[in-house]
Amino acid sequence: MKVSVKSRYSFGGGTHPPEKKDLTRESPIQAGPAVGEVAVMLSQHIGAVCRPLIRKGAAVQAGQKIGDCDAFVSAPVHSPMTGKVKQIALRSHAVLGRSLAIVVEALPHHPKRRPYFELGDDFDEEDYSVEQVCEAVREAGIAGMGGAGFPTRVKIEPNPQLPKETLIINGCECEPYITCDYRIMLEWTNQIIAGIKLARKASGCSRVLIGIEDNKPQAIEAMNAALSASAARENMKVVPVRTKYPQGGERQLIKAILKKNVPTGGIPPMIGVVVLNVATVAAIAEAVVCNVPLTHRVVTVTGEAIAKPGNYYVAIGTSVEDLLDFCGSVTQKSAKVVLGGPMMGIAIADLKTPVTKTTNAVTVLTKEQIGRAKFARRQTPCIRCGRCLQVCPENLNPTKIAHAVKNNLLDVAESYYMSACIECGCCSYVCPANIELTGYIKTGKIFKARQKQKMPP
Amino acid sequence: MLRDIRVSCSPHISGPLSTRRVMVDVIIGLVPAMVAAGYYFRVRAFILVATCVLSAAATEWLCNLIRKKSNSLGDFSAVVTGVILALSLPPSLPIWAAIIGSVFSIAIGKMVFGGLGANIFNPAMAGRTFLTVSFGALMTTWTVPATISVEMPRIAQENVYDFRTQATPLGWSKLAIKNKLGADIYTEGQFKATIIGEVGGCLGETSVIALLFGGFYLLIRRTISFHIPLAVLVSAFVFAAIAYRTDSYAYVQPFFHLTSGGLLLCAFFIATDPVTAPLTRKGMWLFGIGVGTITMLIRIVGEYPEGVMFSVLLMNAATPLIDRLFKKIPVGGKPKL
Numbered sequence: 001m002k003v004s005v006k007s008r009y010s011f012g013g014g015t016h017p018p019e020k021k022d023l024t025r026e027s028p029i030q031a032g033p034a035v036g037e038v039a040v041m042l043s044q045h046i047g048a049v050c051r052p053l054i055r056k057g058a059a060v061q062a063g064q065k066i067g068d069c070d071a072f073v074s075a076p077v078h079s080p081m082t083g084k085v086k087q088i089a090l091r092s093h094a095v096l097g098r099s100l101a102i103v104v105e106a107l108p109h110h111p112k113r114r115p116y117f118e119l120g121d122d123f124d125e126e127d128y129s130v131e132q133v134c135e136a137v138r139e140a141g142i143a144g145m146g147g148a149g150f151p152t153r154v155k156i157e158p159n160p161q162l163p164k165e166t167l168i169i170n171g172c173e174c175e176p177y178i179t180c181d182y183r184i185m186l187e188w189t190n191q192i193i194a195g196i197k198l199a200r201k202a203s204g205c206s207r208v209l210i211g212i213e214d215n216k217p218q219a220i221e222a223m224n225a226a227l228s229a230s231a232a233r234e235n236m237k238v239v240p241v242r243t244k245y246p247q248g249g250e251r252q253l254i255k256a257i258l259k260k261n262v263p264t265g266g267i268p269p270m271i272g273v274v275v276l277n278v279a280t281v282a283a284i285a286e287a288v289v290c291n292v293p294l295t296h297r298v299v300t301v302t303g304e305a306i307a308k309p310g311n312y313y314v315a316i317g318t319s320v321e322d323l324l325d326f327c328g329s330v331t332q333k334s335a336k337v338v339l340g341g342p343m344m345g346i347a348i349a350d351l352k353t354p355v356t357k358t359t360n361a362v363t364v365l366t367k368e369q370i371g372r373a374k375f376a377r378r379q380t381p382c383i384r385c386g387r388c389l390q391v392c393p394e395n396l397n398p399t400k401i402a403h404a405v406k407n408n409l410l411d412v413a414e415s416y417y418m419s420a421c422i423e424c425g426c427c428s429y430v431c432p433a434n435i436e437l438t439g440y441i442k443t444g445k446i447f448k449a450r451q452k453q454k455m456p457p
Numbered sequence: 458m459l460r461d462i463r464v465s466c467s468p469h470i471s472g473p474l475s476t477r478r479v480m481v482d483v484i485i486g487l488v489p490a491m492v493a494a495g496y497y498f499r500v501r502a503f504i505l506v507a508t509c510v511l512s513a514a515a516t517e518w519l520c521n522l523i524r525k526k527s528n529s530l531g532d533f534s535a536v537v538t539g540v541i542l543a544l545s546l547p548p549s550l551p552i553w554a555a556i557i558g559s560v561f562s563i564a565i566g567k568m569v570f571g572g573l574g575a576n577i578f579n580p581a582m583a584g585r586t587f588l589t590v591s592f593g594a595l596m597t598t599w600t601v602p603a604t605i606s607v608e609m610p611r612i613a614q615e616n617v618y619d620f621r622t623q624a625t626p627l628g629w630s631k632l633a634i635k636n637k638l639g640a641d642i643y644t645e646g647q648f649k650a651t652i653i654g655e656v657g658g659c660l661g662e663t664s665v666i667a668l669l670f671g672g673f674y675l676l677i678r679r680t681i682s683f684h685i686p687l688a689v690l691v692s693a694f695v696f697a698a699i700a701y702r703t704d705s706y707a708y709v710q711p712f713f714h715l716t717s718g719g720l721l722l723c724a725f726f727i728a729t730d731p732v733t734a735p736l737t738r739k740g741m742w743l744f745g746i747g748v749g750t751i752t753m754l755i756r757i758v759g760e761y762p763e764g765v766m767f768s769v770l771l772m773n774a775a776t777p778l779i780d781r782l783f784k785k786i787p788v789g790g791k792p793k794l
Contacts (some may be wrong), residue, residue, distance in 0.1 A: 251789070330459040336464070349464075432475050
């Protein structure tokens, strides 16, 4: 494949882990498994946890709202299929350990193949008012689908204190292995353009920049072609950015495209920017135009230890086990199942863990890869080589923070700006001494939060 | 079927680099210098390098045994220390002295601080300093390279002397300055000799070509960054140039300072020891400038002809302060509290 563009847009630091995207790059988005049971987590995003709106035994329709919350930073959850509520019980959660989920037993059904609609070029966002868009986004339960899962309505709705002028669409997908955003950009291009226009209208941004890493020339081409075919495309531009991990980080993408830094501890609206993932804007279009809630998402099931890697359109709430079985199961006795990519993903111990709105991939790593990874190799003392400082995209001093945390000196760790860490994992990746720098820093952040009593012990 | 599910914190993949690889790279970088040492000082070079490496490794093994720690020989850092120490010793040094130096390097220079990564001073330079202070005469006896066949003035009966000795280029220049003879007289012929290494001096420091080869290997492999070597060499050159311009009769040409003595060995292999050098780029600049300047101060103003060893140790001591001086600031600026 030719790499036609080499971009100069980038950020300082970062690293180049093997991309491994070839496993699923050419695999079109297919329908996911037809599961008999889904567990819809009541906590799928940053913000308040939803409370269930239905009781055990109640009948639910596909797309029915089953959990909601009055808090500002929150998003409702919906049942992906018609059936009956079997129970409301604890399920393993990738981040929270265990959390409440509504388990829906489905009537026999056929998995969804495609999003509900194919948008033509004649789509006009003027048909929808700002309030209409914001309300539809909120009611559809849309949260950032790139990883963190921040409720999208809070991001895009107009805020007089922090006026927004630039909308950045994140199509970088810098994590190794993952290709779901890439496939969405190729296959749902028009839908993305429609979603961008709706988000632009809602947020009041004057310009739109679509950042795509230059290792995806076809996606750049597809987006450019769709843009030039669509009406009202002024101030909308595709910006190829340099392929480097973590280019898809919000702060790194803003730095690369706008050459501006988001203040430490701040959020992008402080400098007038909103960043939305391509999958999120596709969901916005679906929600606003078809009034369909976010109940399915594209998940890349990949890794060397999986028989049939690919990109699947999966009901949110499907357990990882069902998903892996559908993909021909794991070919190895010993493996690591990671929700997300290998750099920032979370390894799960319970295969019953359900897919959430933020699960962009299930990566199954082989025993050999595990053996090469940090924890199987012996950690040796830090030789102060400084490689972690060079790769840190936030210009921190990972080794100092990690060693301060190791010695339980949280104040020292904070004096090296521990809380500014974005946990991208570059420092751990390059460390020749195999030190789990990112792990120490994450631990330190949790300790710090406990000290402030923001988090139960 | 999946039976054994592993978990750990992210990232789940890891780069190819290991501490051992870093150390092996340094050893590979030192190979040209070792070859040059073998060429000019023949079997003495081999004996000294082998002695230092073996006794350094044995000391590390013994220290780990005493400290009840797991064996750390696998990271090859003791080998690196042994090689660097050997290359900074005069060829005629008795084997017992080399063993003492190696033991001191590892046991006092490194292991008492807690082993690799915890030492404050460069272990090899600590060992060399110990030898210099303890056995001053042995450490300043310089053998003539085996490739030079000058008839030495016979001061004793034949077969009595062990080695033919001469002063190092820097020693010549120092003597010349002291005797007000004009330094240039002695240095002109020696400039070429220092490039290929046909001069008296420590085992590994004589050949500029060999050191540059090794240094560039490390730079290309990115085992070291260019900051410290460049800062050392440029600051030393500037200092020497200023001295030369003030009194060209009393001081040798600045280039001569770069090519002679241990400055290149120091710039590429000793000052760049990551454990004892600052972490940040700015810190590396300051560290390198400090090493270069102090070296030249000792060479030009001080009594010793060579000052690399002391300058590295002095700057090692300043490293924690330098790290504190140039603290990294997050890209988004300091957070507002």
